[in-house]
Amino acid sequence: MSVLLETSLGDIVIDLEVEACPKTCENFLKLCKVYYYNLHAFFNVSKDFLAQAGDPSATGTGGESIWSLIASRQGTKAPRYFTPEFVPRLKHKEKGTVSMAVAPGLEDGTKGGCGSQFFVTLGDNIDYLDGKHAVFGHVVEGLDTLDKLNDVFVDQEGRPFKDVRIRHVEILEDPFPDPEGLVVPDSIPTRPPDNSTRIAEDEDPLATLPEEEAEALRRKKAAQASALTLEMVGDLPFANVRPPENxxxxxxxxxxxxxxxxxxxxxxxxxxxxxxxxxxxxxxxxxxxxxxxxxxxxxxxxxxxxxxxxxxxxxxxxxxxxxxxxxxxxxxxxxxxxxxxxxxxxxxxxxxxxxxxxxxxxGSGGGRGSYDMVFDVPGDKPRKRKSRSRSPRREKERERESDRRRSPARNYHRDRDSRRSRSRDRYDRDRDSRQRR
The missing domain is CATH 3.30.70.330 (RRM (RNA recognition motif) domain)
Structure with a gap:
């Protein structure tokens, strides 16, 4: 009983231990049948250790068993996990061992167990995983794909910088009958279930466009930036406007x-x-x-x-x-x-x-550039300053002070002429008084 995983790095064929782990294999096969694993990402890759997938949120906290999935679609409740099947003879000895990840119990009373997350070992003799995670299959074809998966670049949390996804899952043989309430979707998913911001699995970060296409793209971006600038200064009503065709x-x-x-x-x-x-x-x-x-x-x-x-x-x-x-x-x-x-x-x-x-x-004012400000408070009117009455004498003093501040050179000459005029008048008065004497 085998399953073919078509990944972005190559194909992987997994041979399942249906006799030793019937419940685990049934859960895995039925999840594959409803396209649950399609477009899932390998969200945790540790070199020479393991590569983990099966979480639709790609965070390590999601996923559920097929029975819980059926119950949620029918509007009923069922345990999220099922009891793991540990078989003493199935150990993590060889590279390519496939195991179900066992979730620990939570403080709210939720029991731990196996859901949908699984991992594939990338090294030999990882014996400290025995008894902690349930082995249910082995990779029989696609070891070169595991080598590529082992060499991907990851961040501090083990998430590959460039997404590695399961593009499609093909069941080669399924000996188990479908559980009651299982509904196979009419179409295969076309969008990943997680909101990934990584490099897409079909994108080449080192690829360069031809010179003509790169120049056309540069001109397009420059035109968009220019249009945004013209919108800001008011020459365009908005940046994405097009000339009328009529x-x-x-x-x-x-x-x-x-x-x-x-x-x-x-x-x-x-x-x-x-x-x-x-x-x-x-x-x-x-x-x-x-x-x-x-x-x-x-x-x-x-x-x-x-x-x-x-x-x-x-x-x-x-x-x-x-x-x-x-x-x-x-x-x-x-x-x-x-x-x-x-x-x-x-x-x-x-x-x-x-x-x-x-x-x-x-806007409400109409005309060019009369846009309403989005932070205006409705009904809020600007306050008017009260005008103070000033006396004529104070007004004249303010005018003289303002004139003096506006033109110091002109005020200096004006004051100098005034001083000379006063001195001349004083001299004339003194002369007249001396003559009278």
Whole structure:
């Protein structure tokens, strides 16, 4: 009676001692049948000692027997562990011995025993495990896989830095009937049961991308960082915004071309929501480019294909899809533009996945950059400082003091002229008094 474990390092075939340990072997085979061990990690690997698996949480504290698993799915209670089967002749003598890990009893009265955790020895003559853990099988094929498992790099707790997982379990022969209530899942698990942050078992940490792919990835990350910066400074409504697909950018226009002219020319492709020639903010002169918004993307595509290099007012225009998102931010293409008729559509910028972001960013004040702060307290109003009445004399003193502080050089010359004027007046008075005498 054998079981094939397909691991990320290779295959392992385990021959079970079904006659000597019937209960242990039945528990192991039925857990394999319900795909319990699929995608489990070897969470404890000690060099030349053992490799342990069978815990869905990969912490060493989880796992249960097949009877407890059936009872939990039916909504009833059953013991988590079963009594281990120790056979004196089955010892941990050879490399590749498979044993069930025996959990100790807990303080709350839970009895210890065997659940789902098992381990495979990676060395010979580990006799101090005899009588402590129940041997129930031996590895008959895949000793080279055990050698690879023995050489993996682990952390201080014995967890491999790169996950080693049981990808699939195949039962080669099962002599036991299914217990009552056993239900085999319709599909095989596709996600690991634990939340591992280790290097994935199918990931190569030393692999390098080709130069072109690495450059493309670098440019993508740089673009994301730039978009986040533009969102922070207010140039973008949010970083993951995309230009609308129903807006055309038209350039190389004749300065005399008006909004009405373009709208009349492009209206044959569909309903135009807005058509605007961008003009200088100060002079009002045409900047010779415009934005045309259609109701549907297909209509914009027709305008793009049909109007390329078409002669309009003695100028061959250039048509492309717009890359601007300024209208998504403040509702217009330029500061002094008037918005044309626009029909309300679902979502934000024609995208339903951005609607929630728009509602969060919109704020209560409206307009560009008027975002609500998430830490504002509802109903909390800023306190107003009471104005104190000042006398005219005090106001004049404050003004003179402020003038003196603002311009020391000017105050110095002003004071010097004042002193000279007072001295001259005093001299004139003294002279007049002497003459009268």
């Amino acid at each position: 807006v055309l950018f038209v350039c190389k226009l004749n300065p005399v071309t008006r909004d009405e002219d373009l709208e009349l020319i492009f209206s044959r492709f569909g309903t135009i929501m807005s058509c605007q020639v961008i003009r200088d903010k100060r002079t009002g002169d045409s900047l010779q480019y415009a934005f045309i918004e259609f109701d549907k993307r297909e209509e914009a595509e027709q305008g793009y294909f049909k109007m390329q290099n078409v002669l309009v007012d003695d100028r061959r225009i250039w048509v492309d899809f717009s890359q601007s998102v300024s209208r998504l931010n403040d509702g217009k293409w330029s500061n002094d533009a008037k918005m044309g008729p626009r029909k309300s559509r679902g979502g934000f910028a024609g995208r339903d996945d951005l609607e929630e972001t728009r509602r969060y960013r919109a």
